[in-house]
Amino acid sequence: MSTLFARRGAEPEDVALLGDATRGDLDAFATLYRRHQQRVFRFARAMTGSSDAAEDITQEVFVVLLTDAGRFDPARAAFTTYVYGIVRNLSRHRVRRERPGPSLDELLRDGRDVDRDEDPSKLVEGAQLAGAVRRALLSLPSRYRELIVLCDLHDLSYEDAAAVVGASVGAVRSRLHKGRQLLRLRLARVREAHQVSGEFRQVRCPA
Amino acid sequence: MPGLTPLRPDDVHSARAWAAFVADDAAAAAPSSLEARVLRAAQAALMEKQRADAERARRRWFAGISAIAASLLAAAAWSLAPGRSIAPRALESPSTLESSRTPESPAASSAQAADDAPPGRPVPMTNIEAGRVLGTPLPRLASRPLFDPSDGAGLVQAPGAVRMRSFGATVAEPVAVAKTHGAPNAPASASEAPAGPGALAGSAPEAWSLRAKPVFDPDAVETAPALPVYRLDHATPVPAPREDPPAPPK
Numbered sequence: 001m002s003t004l005f006a007r008r009g010a011e012p013e014d015v016a017l018l019g020d021a022t023r024g025d026l027d028a029f030a031t032l033y034r035r036h037q038q039r040v041f042r043f044a045r046a047m048t049g050s051s052d053a054a055e056d057i058t059q060e061v062f063v064v065l066l067t068d069a070g071r072f073d074p075a076r077a078a079f080t081t082y083v084y085g086i087v088r089n090l091s092r093h094r095v096r097r098e099r100p101g102p103s104l105d106e107l108l109r110d111g112r113d114v115d116r117d118e119d120p121s122k123l124v125e126g127a128q129l130a131g132a133v134r135r136a137l138l139s140l141p142s143r144y145r146e147l148i149v150l151c152d153l154h155d156l157s158y159e160d161a162a163a164v165v166g167a168s169v170g171a172v173r174s175r176l177h178k179g180r181q182l183l184r185l186r187l188a189r190v191r192e193a194h195q196v197s198g199e200f201r202q203v204r205c206p207a
Numbered sequence: 208m209p210g211l212t213p214l215r216p217d218d219v220h221s222a223r224a225w226a227a228f229v230a231d232d233a234a235a236a237a238p239s240s241l242e243a244r245v246l247r248a249a250q251a252a253l254m255e256k257q258r259a260d261a262e263r264a265r266r267r268w269f270a271g272i273s274a275i276a277a278s279l280l281a282a283a284a285w286s287l288a289p290g291r292s293i294a295p296r297a298l299e300s301p302s303t304l305e306s307s308r309t310p311e312s313p314a315a316s317s318a319q320a321a322d323d324a325p326p327g328r329p330v331p332m333t334n335i336e337a338g339r340v341l342g343t344p345l346p347r348l349a350s351r352p353l354f355d356p357s358d359g360a361g362l363v364q365a366p367g368a369v370r371m372r373s374f375g376a377t378v379a380e381p382v383a384v385a386k387t388h389g390a391p392n393a394p395a396s397a398s399e400a401p402a403g404p405g406a407l408a409g410s411a412p413e414a415w416s417l418r419a420k421p422v423f424d425p426d427a428v429e430t431a432p433a434l435p436v437y438r439l440d441h442a443t444p445v446p447a448p449r450e451d452p453p454a455p456p457k
Binding site: 024033045046062132133188 | 220224227236237241242245257
């Protein structure tokens, strides 16, 4: 069963909660918030690269949900898709307003900074690797970044991602392929920067 | 080595980095203080929205009341206008209209035909009806013959029940027609004297020659005796001044 059908089983409850919240029921709004705040915050954080910005966007998303509830049409899209669409628009607006994202030079400089650590532990190394991926992801154009986050991080289907970004499934596949290629290229450049310090070794993995 | 697939260092690095990124993303959570902050913001936004809705509803109510008041003022001003002494036909009751019509009169039949006519077409009406609809003041209407001189009470058999020409064209006076209905000098049959256009246009039949193709003869009109014309502002019939012959119908 696709994720769309799995989510649509709970859609009527979301819609009912939203209706109650617009009529002033704050308990219903709190329930709605607790149900969706995690994915909203994660998506906003992945899109902006900042926890502070993700908090602001999360707050704004739920306020927009409450004040513009009339714009949601259950016949057109699932509630989760609608929420993802709001997060996407607000994140793009925020990124466009604040800064365009790190350049490749900045990304490579950060990678060299990571290598300067003398004795990194596993945790620190994981955080550094995650930071490197996050910076590489932020260096991608937003039309690739959002699809990588939606499909590879949030496990949305191509159909759901297409509904969120307002494109066809074919366009989603194409952009996703291009985005993955770009991300792999950026990560390879980061690895080259790591190889300068001789950290990485050739390993073999089970099939 | 069998069972093992050699991976490029790039893939390994990417996989490790991606796994670390996914774990970091899954561990990320909004701070607990964010919920209270969002609830406060939502409550404020909801109150603001309710206030805006109430303000919008109040403005809409005032706009409706203003429109109604303006309509009432316009209607009052229209009804109190000094030149509006005759109510237009549209405001007359159906019983009044029925009592003013004679069942056999062409005016009634034309009005009935106008009522039955499909909408969008011009309504054929007599001059009297047009005067009512246009709200012509009573003195102006009274200057024209309104009643049949034979009995002094009935309406003049409207000349040209269906007005076939525009208002700008020359209109024949209905005086001559009033006397031709049942007049002894009228042609006995249509074979002796073909019906000229005067029957429709309202001119005297003696103003038309008896030729096969009727031709208007103004001399015949000159010889016709003048008929008394009843006026609303006169208790007794007065002879109608006839200075000019009626204009020939086209």
